[in-house]
Amino acid sequence: QRDLRELEIAVEIQKSLLPILPAPVSDAWSVFIRQESALTVAGDYAIARTDAEGNLVTAIIDVMGKGVSAALLASIFRTAFEMSLQVGTASGILETINRTLCRQLGELTMFVTCAVTRVAADGRTLDHASAGHCPTFFYQKDGARRFLEPSGPPLGIFPDTCYAGEALALRGGERLIFVTDGCYEWDRHERALAWDN
Numbered sequence: 001q002r003d004l005r006e007l008e009i010a011v012e013i014q015k016s017l018l019p020i021l022p023a024p025v026s027d028a029w030s031v032f033i034r035q036e037s038a039l040t041v042a043g044d045y046a047i048a049r050t051d052a053e054g055n056l057v058t059a060i061i062d063v064m065g066k067g068v069s070a071a072l073l074a075s076i077f078r079t080a081f082e083m084s085l086q087v088g089t090a091s092g093i094l095e096t097i098n099r100t101l102c103r104q105l106g107e108l109t110m111f112v113t114c115a116v117t118r119v120a121a122d123g124r125t126l127d128h129a130s131a132g133h134c135p136t137f138f139y140q141k142d143g144a145r146r147f148l149e150p151s152g153p154p155l156g157i158f159p160d161t162c163y164a165g166e167a168l169a170l171r172g173g174e175r176l177i178f179v180t181d182g183c184y185e186w187d188r189h190e191r192a193l194a195w196d197n
Contacts, residue, residue, distance in 0.1 A: 006068050009068050017071070017075040017078070018045055018071065018074055018075055018078060020033055020035055020046070021047060021048075021049075023048045024048055024049065024050045024056060026050075026054075026056065026121075026123070028056075028119070028121065028122060028123030029056055029119055029123055031048045031056070031058065033046045033047075033048065043061075043062055043063030043064065043065060043066060043070035043071075043073070043074055043112075044060075044061065044062050044063075044180045045060070045061050045063075045074045045077070045078065046058070046059070046060040046061075046178065047059050047060075047078060047081060049081075049082070049085055050121075051085040051086055052085075052086060053121055054121035055118055055119060055120055055121050056117075056118070056119040056121075057085055057090075057093070057116070057117070057118050057119075058116070058117045058119075058178070059081055059093075059114055059115065059116045059117075060114065060115050060133065060178040060179075060180065061074065061077055061112050061113065061114045061133075061180075062112070062113045062114075062133065062134075062180040062181060063077070063110070063111075063112050064110050064111050064112070064154075065110065069110065073101075073105075073110055073112060073156075074112075076100075076101065076104055077097065077101065077112055077114070077155075080096070080097040080100040080101065081093070081097060083096075083100075084096040084097055089118065089127055089129070089165050090116040090117060090118045090127040090128055090129035090165045091127075091129040091151070091162075091163040091164060091165035092165075093116050093118070093129070094114065094116055094129050094130075094131050094152075094155065094163045095161065095162065095163055097114070097155055098131065098155040098156065098158075098159065098161055098163075099159050101155050101156035102156055102157070102158070102159035103159070105156050110156060111132075111153075111154040111155060111156040111157050112131075112154055112155045112156055113130075113131060113132040113133040113134070113150075113154045113155075113180075113181075114130065114131045114132075114133050114154070114155055115128070115129075115130040115131075115133040115134075115136050115148075115150075115178055116128070116129050116130070117136070117176060117178075119170070123170060123172070124169065124170050125167060125168070125169060125170060126167070126168045126170055126174075126176075127165050127166070127167050127168075128148045128165060128166045128168070128176075129151060129163045129164065129165040129166070130148065130149065130150035130151060130152075130163075131150060131151075131152055131153065131154050131155045131161075131163060132150050132152065132153050132154035132155075133150055133154075133180075134178075134179055134180060134181055135147035135148060135149050135150075136148040136176060136177070136178050137175075137176065137177035137178075137179075138168070138174065138175075138176055139174060139175040139176075139177070140173075140174060141171065141172065141173030141174060148166055151163050151164040151165075151166075152164070
């Protein structure tokens with residue numbers, strides 16, 4: 001009964017504190033966010049916002065664990081993300097959030113993997129950084145694919161971690177696909193959302 005009640009509480013936290021927000025709209029990009037959880041509550045979350053200058057800042061996370069603790073940590077992340085939007089680089093955003101999470105978590109053994117991308121308001125440059133998260137798919141207009149890899153450990157473990165960002169010029173027609181490790185574990189291979197597709 002206690003476990004069931006905790007799951008119910010976690011669901012309510014996730015619904016009220018972590019809704020998938022509408023993505024910003026611009027002529028320079030389009031954003032699509034989809035979440036499909038294998039369980040009722042998951043520690044995965046994606047967010048896309050614009051900063052004061054009109055740059056698009058996106059993040060995807062995977063919180064270690066499930067239930068109330070994962071929902072609360074994802075909520076702390078979202079607040080820290082919103083407060084870090086004005087930091088000028090993707091790596092700087094990660095470092096700011098990491099210091100915040102380390103202070104909040106103290107001695108708790110929890111962490112968050114995260115990938116952050118900052119696209120200039122004019123859609124011409126992209127800045128990407130990742131903290132222990134799955135590789136980000138980057139497709140050129142012609143379909144050529146490469147992976148943008150993590151440059152450091154997950155958030156919430158080492159407060160002084162420095163993350164390296166990767167800057168890319170955009171010419172139009174590129175695609176970024178962010179996933180969480182659930183895609184590696186997907187068992188419905190006949191469906192269009194399966195890993196091979």
